[in-house]
Amino acid sequence: MSSKTTFIGAVEIGTSKITALVGEYTGREIAIIGCGESTSRGVIKGSVVDFRAATECTHNALEIAERDANERIDHVYLAQTGGHLEGFYNEASVNVKAADNMIEMDDIRTVCDLAKAKDLPLGRMVVHNIRRPFRVDGRLVPTSPENLVGQKLEVGYWTVHGQEQRLADNIHVIRGFNLEVRELVLSSLASGHMVTSMEERQNGVLAIDIGAGTTDYVLYRNGAPHTTGVLAVGGAHFTNDLSIGLRLTEGQAEKLKLRFGRAVSQARDKGEKVWLDGNFAIGDRQFSRHAIESVTAARAWELLDVVKRRLGHAFSPEACAGGVVLTGGAAKMPALVECASKVFGTSARLGEAPTWVNENLRDPGYHTALGILYYGVSSLSDNAAATRRKGGFLHNVSRLFAPT
Amino acid sequence: MSKDTHTMPETRSWREIPQEVRPRAMSREGRRRLAMGVTRAILGVLAAGTVAWGAWEMAAVLRENPDSMPSAAKSDRVRRLVLVTDGVLDQNWLARTLAIPQDATLMGLDLNELRLRVLADAQVSSAAIARNFPDRLTVRISERSPVARLMAQAAGGTPAMLLVSRDGVAFAGKGFDPAMEATLPWLDGVRLVRSGGSFVPIGGMRAVSDLLGAAKLEAENLYRSWQVISMARLASDGEIEVRTRDGMRVVFGTREDYLRQIARLDLLVDDSTDPTRPLREVNLALGSQVPVAYGKAAPALSEPPVNTAVAPGSSNPVIAFPAFSSLRADTHREL
Numbered sequence: 001m002s003s004k005t006t007f008i009g010a011v012e013i014g015t016s017k018i019t020a021l022v023g024e025y026t027g028r029e030i031a032i033i034g035c036g037e038s039t040s041r042g043v044i045k046g047s048v049v050d051f052r053a054a055t056e057c058t059h060n061a062l063e064i065a066e067r068d069a070n071e072r073i074d075h076v077y078l079a080q081t082g083g084h085l086e087g088f089y090n091e092a093s094v095n096v097k098a099a100d101n102m103i104e105m106d107d108i109r110t111v112c113d114l115a116k117a118k119d120l121p122l123g124r125m126v127v128h129n130i131r132r133p134f135r136v137d138g139r140l141v142p143t144s145p146e147n148l149v150g151q152k153l154e155v156g157y158w159t160v161h162g163q164e165q166r167l168a169d170n171i172h173v174i175r176g177f178n179l180e181v182r183e184l185v186l187s188s189l190a191s192g193h194m195v196t197s198m199e200e201r202q203n204g205v206l207a208i209d210i211g212a213g214t215t216d217y218v219l220y221r222n223g224a225p226h227t228t229g230v231l232a233v234g235g236a237h238f239t240n241d242l243s244i245g246l247r248l249t250e251g252q253a254e255k256l257k258l259r260f261g262r263a264v265s266q267a268r269d270k271g272e273k274v275w276l277d278g279n280f281a282i283g284d285r286q287f288s289r290h291a292i293e294s295v296t297a298a299r300a301w302e303l304l305d306v307v308k309r310r311l312g313h314a315f316s317p318e319a320c321a322g323g324v325v326l327t328g329g330a331a332k333m334p335a336l337v338e339c340a341s342k343v344f345g346t347s348a349r350l351g352e353a354p355t356w357v358n359e360n361l362r363d364p365g366y367h368t369a370l371g372i373l374y375y376g377v378s379s380l381s382d383n384a385a386a387t388r389r390k391g392g393f394l395h396n397v398s399r400l401f402a403p404t
Numbered sequence: 405m406s407k408d409t410h411t412m413p414e415t416r417s418w419r420e421i422p423q424e425v426r427p428r429a430m431s432r433e434g435r436r437r438l439a440m441g442v443t444r445a446i447l448g449v450l451a452a453g454t455v456a457w458g459a460w461e462m463a464a465v466l467r468e469n470p471d472s473m474p475s476a477a478k479s480d481r482v483r484r485l486v487l488v489t490d491g492v493l494d495q496n497w498l499a500r501t502l503a504i505p506q507d508a509t510l511m512g513l514d515l516n517e518l519r520l521r522v523l524a525d526a527q528v529s530s531a532a533i534a535r536n537f538p539d540r541l542t543v544r545i546s547e548r549s550p551v552a553r554l555m556a557q558a559a560g561g562t563p564a565m566l567l568v569s570r571d572g573v574a575f576a577g578k579g580f581d582p583a584m585e586a587t588l589p590w591l592d593g594v595r596l597v598r599s600g601g602s603f604v605p606i607g608g609m610r611a612v613s614d615l616l617g618a619a620k621l622e623a624e625n626l627y628r629s630w631q632v633i634s635m636a637r638l639a640s641d642g643e644i645e646v647r648t649r650d651g652m653r654v655v656f657g658t659r660e661d662y663l664r665q666i667a668r669l670d671l672l673v674d675d676s677t678d679p680t681r682p683l684r685e686v687n688l689a690l691g692s693q694v695p696v697a698y699g700k701a702a703p704a705l706s707e708p709p710v711n712t713a714v715a716p717g718s719s720n721p722v723i724a725f726p727a728f729s730s731l732r733a734d735t736h737r738e739l
Contacts, residue, residue, distance in 0.1 A: 059431045072437075118415060126417045159415075168421045175425040178437040184418050 006380065007033075009065065009073035009179065010372035012187065013058055013170060014081075015043050015213025015236060016329065019369040020061040021361075022069035023377070030377045032358060032370075034069025036061040045213040045232040046082035046187075048169040055176050062177050075180045077376040078170060079368050080127055081187040081214045083232030084163040090118045091132075091156030103136065103145045107153055115157045123164050127184050130158040130225045142223055160186060160228055183379060188216030188228050190371025195327045195351025196220065205322030206315060206344065207351065208307060209368060210330040212236045217307050219314055220322070227314045231306055235330030238299050245295050246287055252276055256292055263300035263339035265293040300336055304343040315344070323347035329365040481509050483539040491547025492579035493527065498543060501525060510535050518543075526575035526602045550577055551613045552633060554591040566596075572609030575602070587628070589616065589646075593636025608638045611658045615644055618662040623670050643689045650682070651699075657689030668694055 008030070010021040022034030038061035042050030066073060092114035096103050116129050134141040136150035145153060171181045192207035201220035209216040215231040238261060243253035260274055273286040308315060323346045326336055331350060340348035353362045353370060361370060427435050487498045502518055515533045522531040522545060530546045550567035554574065557563040567577035568591060577585065591612075597604040612633055619627040634645040642658040656665050665688040672694070676683045684699035 055431060059433055063433055116415065120415055124416075125420070126415050162418070164416075164421065167418050171418075171421055171423060172425055172429070175423050176430045176434045178425075178430060178434040178441065180423060 007069070007071045007074045008373060008376045008380070009062065009076040010079075010369045010376060011058065011062070011076050011174060012079040012369045012372065013043055013046075013048070013054065013173065014040055014079075014211055014368075015046060015234065016040055016211070017365070018043075018057050018061045019366060020058075020065040021366075021369045021373055022065045022071065022073055023373045024069075024071070025377055025380060030373065032361065032373065033071065034065040034067075035361065036063065036065030036068060038064070043213070045234075046211070046230070047084065047166050048173060051169065051173070055173050058173050059177050062179070073179060075182040076174050077183045077185055077372045077379075078174055078181050079187045079190055079372050080162065080167070080170065080184045081211070081216055081230055082162070082166060083214065083230060084166050085127065085160055085186070085230045086162070087158055087160045087228055088118070089156055089158050089227075091115055091154060092117075093152055093154040096151055096153055101149045101151055103148050103150060103153055105146055108134075108144065108146060111153050111155050112157075115155050116159070118159065120161055124161045125164050125167055126159055126161050127167065128158075128160040128186055128189070128228075130160070130189075130228070132156045132158065132224060132226065133222050140222065158225065158227060183376065185372045185375045186216070186218075186228055187211075187214075187368045188218040188230070189225060190369075190375055191216065191327050191351070191367040192218040192220065192225070192325075192371070193374060194353055194367045194371040195325050196322065198223065200322030200325075203321035204319050205325060206311070206320055207325045207327065208304070208331075208340070209328040210234055210303070210326065210336075211328045211368075212330065215303060215307065215328075217311075219311060219320070221319065227311060229307070229310050231303070231310070233303055233306070235328075235333075237303075238296050238330070238333070241295050241299050242292065246291065248276075256287065257296060257333075260289055260292045261296035262293045262334045263297055263336035264342075265290065265297045266335070267293050296333065297335075297339070300333065300339050301343060304340050308343055317344065317346040320344075320346055323349065325349055325351045327351035327364045327367045331364050480539040481507055482513065482541050484541070486536075486540060486542040488542065488544040489547060491527070491545075491549070493545065493547060494579060497525075497578060498522075502543075504541075510537065510539060510541065513541065524601060525578075526573050527578060529569075529571075529573075548573055548575065550580065550585070550588060551609075551616050552591045553577075553585060553588045554594055554596075556596055566603075568606060568609060570610065570613040572605035572607060573603070574606065589630045590632045592632050592634040592647075593638075593645075606635075608635060611638065612644060615656055615662050619666055622663060623666050626666065626670060626673065641689075652683050653685045655685075655687040655689050657691075660689075660691060665689075672696060 004027070006025045008023045008025055010019075010023065012019045016039070018038045018040050020034075020036040021032055022036075023030045024033045038057045040054070041057050042048060042053030042055075043057075048054045062073065092111050094107055094111045094114070096107055098104060098107075111134075112131070115131075120126065132155065134145045135154040136145050136148050137152050138154075139150070141148065167184065170184075174181050188207065188209055191209040196205050196207055202223040204219075204221045206217060206219045211234045213232070213234045213236055215234055217229050217231075218225050219227045235257075239250060239253045239257050242248060242257055242261075243250050246253065246256070248256065256274075256276065267290040270288065270290045272289045274289045274292070275284055275286055277284045324340045324344050326340055326348065327350070330336075337348045337350055351364060351367060353367060357370060425434075427438060430438060482504055485495065485498055485502065485504070487493070487495055501521055501524075503521075504513065504518075513535070515535070519531050519533050522528055522533070522543060527547055528545045529548050532544045534542045534544075536542055548569035548571070551570050552568045554566050554568060555563050556566050556574070564576065565585070566574040567580070567585070567588070568574050574596060591606075594606055596606070612635060616627070616630075616633070619630065629648040629650065630646050631649045632647040634647070637643045637645065638658070644656045644658065646654045646656065648654070654669060656662065668688055669686060672683060672686055676698075681698040683696060685695075685697035687695045
């Protein structure tokens with residue numbers, strides 16, 4: 001455990017806003033001491049398309065966060081999303097080497113390396129290797145199988161990979177602030193970890209983070225991420241549909257969506273009208289409430305249905321006792337929980353941050369950034385523990401007698 | 405199944421993406437952070453270099469010529485004594501007072517003891533002593549200035565003149581100009597008490613010093629004629645008696661402003677132009693009422709006093725009220 005205080009930055013470059021949080025990590029605990037937010041420009045569906053504009057907005061958020069914290073960030077954990085991210089599952093098995101069939105560390109390393117070894121298409125790079133639980137002779141082992149007895153050791157990895165240029169763009173935006181990117185964290189993993197409990201993850205839960213430009217989802221089983229995915233569809237598409245369907249500007253459509261949009265149509269009276277602005281000014285118009293709700297409900301159903309189809313056989317209501325947890329800015333749409341419950345055929349709820357999170361950061365829009373911070377602390381703790389293990393007295397003594 | 409790393413495909417991780425960014429691609433804040441980082445690195449290297457160079461130099465000195473190091477333990481003997489003073493004491497006095505042995509080294513000196521030796525002379529009010537390597541000892545002192553003098557005689561000893569400073573400390577003045585000493589008035593009515601090698605400071609000296617200072621500054625002609633200052637009634641009545649060289653007694657009160665009293669005395673002396681009626685006593689301690697007494701003129705020059713009230717059968721002067729009919733008004737106008 002390091003006694004030095006580290007100031008961790010958690011950055012989410014989203015389609016509608018860029019969020020930066022500063023956490024003060026003392027080696028024992030983390031305190032969120034700064035928050036910066038900036039309207040996003042130059043980012044479409046989670047990918048940087050205008051480097052200068054995206055850099056400007058991100059740096060603005062970082063500056064605000066540093067000013068708020070009154071400290072300088074040491075390194076950054078960066079959220080990663082976008083339609084370019086894909087995942088696949090690969091597994092491997094080895095026969096246990098030892099004569100007494102006791103699994104050794106070497107067996108574990110071998111099977112893990114084999115499971116992770118998979119050729120990627122040109123220009124693709126691994127972002128995450130998410131390990132699923134080990135199996136020893138078909139028996140599920142959630143933790144390390146070292147010293148267990150068995151003949152066959154199996155493990156599988158869910159590998160998330162993305163396009164090299166898009167990953168590089170995101171990293172270079174942060175490097176433009178002269179900050180090191182310590183880790184890329186999948187948005188779905190970050191937000192999913194914040195809104196689900198350990199018990200839910202053990203029993204199976206699906207976390208869906210609906211942002212403005214993308215929808216990230218992660219399915220947990222047996223306490224670990226099983227499948228992740230990203231759809232390049234988000235809250236902005238609800239607005240776009242309204243804009244096209246009702247012949248409105250994007251601003252007007254956004255306003256209608258926020259005021260009258262619902263994920264499940266409720267209006268029974270097709271003649272019920274609502275005003276665009278409600279101030280009777282020139283240009284103020286009336287729209288059918290039923291029409292608005294129909295558009296948003298259809299899109300919400302479609303979005304969740306696509307997620308369900310993407311998950312395929314991985315998702316079943318029986319294997320997902322924790323139900324569906326919705327988060328992200330667009331998840332605040334009324335009746336989205338009801339819609340998700342219908343689509344997935346299981347219980348659904350709106351995700352909430354843990355109780356230790358400050359009231360100002362409890363909005364679903366901050367769950368990803370909070371999750372990244374949590375992820376950063378976990379990785380720092382793991383590194384510190386690994387360093388302790390490596391640098392221990394017994395380790396040093398054993399090295400003296402180790403064969404060269 | 406054994407691991408064969410040669411047959412495993414190489415998967416590329418995002419960590420292979422180079423994070424170096426040209427400064428031109430950075431934002432202003434990024435460039436500022438970069439510049440600060442570079443500056444810190446340069447300063448760190450410079451500091452480390454300086455420390456390394458210093459260590460190397462020191463090692464070289466120790467290796468080749470250790471004696472050249474200005475080691476505190478090997479400091480030279482004291483060759484020079486430097487006196488910095490605001491008064492009249494000189495180098496000889498310092499050498500006599502400190503009495504440093506010939507072979508004493510600078511670090512071997514006990515500065516506190518030397519300071520006590522210097523302060524043992526009551527003429528010195530404060531002292532500071534400092535070592536200046538390699539061989540110089542600097543003594544900075546502040547001296548007392550005399551405002552009066554007195555004659556003291558120990559039992560069975562010969563009388564000796566002492567000077568008295570403003571804070572009442574009596575000391576044997578060394579190095580003062582005799583002509584200056586001769587201008588100082590004598591103190592009377594004072595009881596000196598010994599304390600160790602010196603005397604207990606004379607109480608009430610501050611009031612006397614204020615009177616003398618005011619007289620010297622505002623009416624030097626009067627001050628020059630003052631011969632004896634008696635403090636006999638200072639503690640009991642708050643009065644200071646001054647006797648002039650021509651025999652006049654002037655009583656000053658400590659409760660009233662000295663300048664005002666001196667101004668009245670000056671006026672009286674100026675008005676008293678009649679050689680047949682010289683002033684003999686003036687009491688300025690009673691406020692605006694100033695009793696004066698006139699004496700007789702010298703026999704060769706004197707004539708019978710006209711206005712002086714003389715008691716029958718007495719040659720002593722008698723106090724008469726008022727000395728001048730217009731004194732009160734004039735005094736007020738003057739002051």
